[in-house]
Amino acid sequence: MTWQKILEKLKEKISEQSFETWFSPTKEISFLNDTLCVEVPNPFFIDWIEEHYINIINAVALSVLKRKIHIFFKPNRVETVKPEPKLKEIITFSSPRSNLRERYTFENFVVGKCNQFAQAAAVAVAKAPAKTYNPLFIYGGVGLGKTHLMHAVGNFAVSIYRDSKVFYIPAEKFMNEMVFAIKNRETLEFKNKYRNLDMLLIDDIHFLGDKESLQEEIFHTFNALYGAQKQIIVTSDRAPREIPSLEERLISRFQWGLVVDIQPPDLETRIAILKKKSELDEIDVPEDVIFYIANNIRTNIRELEGSLVRLLALSSLTNTEINLTTAKEMLGSIIGYKKNKINFQYILKTVADFFDVSEKSLTGKRRTASVVLPRQVGMYILRELTSLSLKEIGLKFDRRDHTTVLHAYDKISRMIKEDKEFSNKIDKIIRKLTT
Numbered sequence: 001m002t003w004q005k006i007l008e009k010l011k012e013k014i015s016e017q018s019f020e021t022w023f024s025p026t027k028e029i030s031f032l033n034d035t036l037c038v039e040v041p042n043p044f045f046i047d048w049i050e051e052h053y054i055n056i057i058n059a060v061a062l063s064v065l066k067r068k069i070h071i072f073f074k075p076n077r078v079e080t081v082k083p084e085p086k087l088k089e090i091i092t093f094s095s096p097r098s099n100l101r102e103r104y105t106f107e108n109f110v111v112g113k114c115n116q117f118a119q120a121a122a123v124a125v126a127k128a129p130a131k132t133y134n135p136l137f138i139y140g141g142v143g144l145g146k147t148h149l150m151h152a153v154g155n156f157a158v159s160i161y162r163d164s165k166v167f168y169i170p171a172e173k174f175m176n177e178m179v180f181a182i183k184n185r186e187t188l189e190f191k192n193k194y195r196n197l198d199m200l201l202i203d204d205i206h207f208l209g210d211k212e213s214l215q216e217e218i219f220h221t222f223n224a225l226y227g228a229q230k231q232i233i234v235t236s237d238r239a240p241r242e243i244p245s246l247e248e249r250l251i252s253r254f255q256w257g258l259v260v261d262i263q264p265p266d267l268e269t270r271i272a273i274l275k276k277k278s279e280l281d282e283i284d285v286p287e288d289v290i291f292y293i294a295n296n297i298r299t300n301i302r303e304l305e306g307s308l309v310r311l312l313a314l315s316s317l318t319n320t321e322i323n324l325t326t327a328k329e330m331l332g333s334i335i336g337y338k339k340n341k342i343n344f345q346y347i348l349k350t351v352a353d354f355f356d357v358s359e360k361s362l363t364g365k366r367r368t369a370s371v372v373l374p375r376q377v378g379m380y381i382l383r384e385l386t387s388l389s390l391k392e393i394g395l396k397f398d399r400r401d402h403t404t405v406l407h408a409y410d411k412i413s414r415m416i417k418e419d420k421e422f423s424n425k426i427d428k429i430i431r432k433l434t435t
């Protein structure tokens with residue numbers, strides 16, 4: 001088979017893990033008129049393969065067949081049959097025992113570059129539990145949406161397969177239950193509860209590190225569920241291999257399925273999230289306020305939401321309208337707190353490195369285009385990240401007149417709003433400075 005030959009060569013060129021994940025589940029459908037048709041499990045594979053492997057596949061195909069061929073991928077149908085719900089099932093389904101939070105759905109989850117892979121994998125799992133990626137392992141920093149995404153899969157699954165037994169539990173709570181069960185001689189009940197589920201969502205599994213008995217129990221639960229073709233989803237603040245003292249056998253099992261990460265959101269995604277939240281809460285937040293918050297709170301979505309909530313609470317308590325001025329006053333203390341921690345030299349160096357100019361030229365007098373923009377960016381960032389006044393910022397750049405700083409600030413703000421690529425650059429610099 002042609003595809004088989006190509007795969008054998010491809011196997012030598014990419015990691016075993018990637019090969020297993022993306023290519024083992026594929027098979028040739030036909031090869032006619034130099035067009036090779038290959039079946040993949042679902043549409044998500046197509047996007048992923050075409051984005052990441054198509055060049056290498058074409059190169060391998062050329063070397064194997066000595067001529068150019070056209071390869072296209074076809075998804076195996078994704079199962080989305082909706083069984084007719086029966087009354088009894090609806091009752092089980094709506095019982096709160098699944099621990100799922102209603103608000104954490106795919107609809108409420110904003111997709112951006114930072115989380116699109118994780119989201120797509122979660123959707124694939126939700127549509128065909130235990131058929132695509134099992135387990136699904138999602139990792140990433142605090143407040144980036146891991147728990148939300150995990151609930152979204154559960155919520156989606158119970159909305160389609162109404163009688164499915166989905167259960168969410170944080171790893172820490174799992175341990176408490178286990179300890180309780182041992183103490184009260186209820187271990188059999190405990191085991192049965194977890195081993196008879198259709199989908200188990202274990203949150204924050206990094207908590208497992210150096211807890212041997214817990215690892216042991218999770219291991220057996222995993223095996224029982226996996227063996228019975230039930231879906232397992234796990235989240236963690238780091239990749240499996242980086243969890244300290246995690247047993248090798250668990251690491252390897254977590255890697256059987258798909259391991260995906262979530263990155264901090266870029267400016268655009270942060271804005272979209274704030275808009276979504278205000279839409280969900282049915283409140284009107286002016287665009288410039290959204291922009292102000294998104295621009296100042298960068299690494300954590302929970303904090304992003306928190307500032308919006310705080311703003312709303314304060315404005316209703318004090319009966320003030322929300323606008324940029326009041327927002328700055330109300331959020332100043334949160335944002336200002338962060339501002340005092342970053343110093344001028346560090347900012348200067350980071351900006352200079354980024355634009356590949358010398359630090360000296362940034363504070364110098366020359367007006368060539370290659371230094372003017374970086375200099376203005378420096379001023380902008382100083383104003384954003386420190387509590388220095390315009391005048392003080394001017395003096396740092398050896399300028400007496402503070403209007404130069406104001407002008408720079410306005411210009412860069414405008415460019416950020418208008419030019420997406422530029423805005424991403426600034427974002428990168430600021431993220432570097434703040435994390």
Ligand code: ADP
Nearest residue numbers: 108109110142143144145146147148273301302
């Ligand atoms: P984590 O589990 O990674 O610490 P959470 O899932 O608890 O983070 O997310 C923190 C908060 O941010 C939640 O209220 C969640 O709804 C929200 N959130 C995170 N990511 C997104 C997103 N992409 N779109 C909308 N809300 C999000």
Ligand code: MG
Nearest residue numbers: 146147148203
């Ligand atoms: Mg969480």
